[in-house]
Amino acid sequence: MTASRSSKEAIGDRLAEARERTFQLIEPLDQEQLNRVYSEILSPLAWDLGHIANFEELWLVQTIGGRQPLHGDLGRFYDAIENPRRSRGELPILRDAELRSYLADVRVRALEVLEDAEIASDAEDPLLREGFAYEMLIAHEHQHNETMLQLIQLVDGYEPVRVDSGPAAEYPSDGPEMVAVDGGEHEIGAAASGFAYDNERPRHAVRLDAFEIDRTPVTTGAYLEFVEATGAEPPMHVERDGEGGWLRTAMGRRDPVELDHPVVHVSWHEADAFARWVGKRLPTESEWEAACAGADPDRANLDQLAFGTAPAGAYADAAADCGAVQMLGDVWEWTSSDFEAYPGFEPFPYPEYSKVFFGDTYKVLRGGAWATRRNVIRPSFRNWDLPERRQIFAGFRCARDA
Ligand code: AVJ
Ligand code: FE
Numbered sequence: 001m002t003a004s005r006s007s008k009e010a011i012g013d014r015l016a017e018a019r020e021r022t023f024q025l026i027e028p029l030d031q032e033q034l035n036r037v038y039s040e041i042l043s044p045l046a047w048d049l050g051h052i053a054n055f056e057e058l059w060l061v062q063t064i065g066g067r068q069p070l071h072g073d074l075g076r077f078y079d080a081i082e083n084p085r086r087s088r089g090e091l092p093i094l095r096d097a098e099l100r101s102y103l104a105d106v107r108v109r110a111l112e113v114l115e116d117a118e119i120a121s122d123a124e125d126p127l128l129r130e131g132f133a134y135e136m137l138i139a140h141e142h143q144h145n146e147t148m149l150q151l152i153q154l155v156d157g158y159e160p161v162r163v164d165s166g167p168a169a170e171y172p173s174d175g176p177e178m179v180a181v182d183g184g185e186h187e188i189g190a191a192a193s194g195f196a197y198d199n200e201r202p203r204h205a206v207r208l209d210a211f212e213i214d215r216t217p218v219t220t221g222a223y224l225e226f227v228e229a230t231g232a233e234p235p236m237h238v239e240r241d242g243e244g245g246w247l248r249t250a251m252g253r254r255d256p257v258e259l260d261h262p263v264v265h266v267s268w269h270e271a272d273a274f275a276r277w278v279g280k281r282l283p284t285e286s287e288w289e290a291a292c293a294g295a296d297p298d299r300a301n302l303d304q305l306a307f308g309t310a311p312a313g314a315y316a317d318a319a320a321d322c323g324a325v326q327m328l329g330d331v332w333e334w335t336s337s338d339f340e341a342y343p344g345f346e347p348f349p350y351p352e353y354s355k356v357f358f359g360d361t362y363k364v365l366r367g368g369a370w371a372t373r374r375n376v377i378r379p380s381f382r383n384w385d386l387p388e389r390r391q392i393f394a395g396f397r398c399a400r401d402a
Pocket of ligand 1: 080140147353382383384385
């Protein structure tokens with residue numbers, strides 16, 4: 001069965017929507033800001049933009065269409081593995097009008113290739129089966145939007161084109177500090193069909209002992225008590241106001257911190273230290289996924305619309321079956337787990353998406369943040385970063401043995 005015209009149109013529409021959001025994020029920025037290196041650990045935005053187009057060219061034009069690239073071997077400068085973030089400012093990458101043309105020209109060619117592509121649920125090429133490559137490309141642009149938002153936090157005076165005040169106006173809910181999850185066999189990972197990344201497969205059973213997990217993410221207020229008591233660093237983008245209070249400094253602003261919101265921009269080491277300080281521990285990623293069962297991704301603070309978090313305990317009507325709220329959205333949640341392959345893992349479609357990162361170097365985060373596009377997030381979605389990193393929109397909740 002070949003995909004109908006209308007499903008190809010739907011893919012085209014979704015590619016266009018992803019691009020609109022990318023352009024919306026950079027609309028307030030000038031060329032100097034797009035090309036500037038703000039941080040050793042983040043790419044200049046111009047690199048992300050060129051990389052988004054180059055990834056599209058590589059998969060949707062060269063690999064599926066068998067066509068030649070527009071700029072010879074320019075792609076080597078957009079290879080994320082070959083070019084560490086700290087070096088990306090000096091690369092001979094495309095900038096300004098040339099960069100805009102490249103984004104547009106690649107898109108025209110990708111849509112031409114899509115016209116002739118054999119997308120089908122049973123397509124022989126696994127890259128085309130269920131439209132995998134197109135789903136991957138849409139998700140990839142969405143994921144880079146979040147990396148871009150990490151950098152945008154460092155841009156003084158950035159004014160978002162659009163802010164949805166809905167999430168911030170959600171009401172917190174009352175409930176117990178922790179909720180219980182039964183022990184036993186839990187199915188972990190993505191089912192065999194439907195889009196997911198290689199690292200989410202194969203789905204497999206994991207035996208868990210009964211445990212308890214915090215009903216809500218840890219709040220900024222609770223975290224700052226830990227900071228005051230132990231001398232730990234405040235979260236990134238938070239500083240003292242000189243009068244005993246705290247300010248949030250992202251995007252060059254100086255606003256009072258929202259003490260009742262989930263803490264964000266803390267490292268794994270800091271999350272782990274907080275958990276031990278309160279006599280708890282971080283959940284494993286399997287525990288996290290078991291606790292997430294039944295959570296509603298459509299009632300969650302995702303999609304970059306709010307430019308901030310909702311109060312801890314919001315979206316209680318969309319709680320997981322165990323009673324935990326905000327498992328999805330608001331802040332990524334650090335887990336105690338290293339980013340490792342599931343038993344029977346097969347790299348697909350390329351080992352540099354997941355395989356090269358497996359091991360004990362990276363820690364797994366789950367659930368997505370306000371800055372994550374909704375389409376990226378599934379209960380099985382695995383994010384990872386170095387345990388010392390704080391630029392990601394990461395908070396956490398604690399667990400303990402039952
Ligand atoms: C899943 C966020 C760790 O940014 O390195 C983007 C996503 N992979 N382009 C990353 C990704 C290829 C990835 N993370
Ligand atoms: Fe990428």
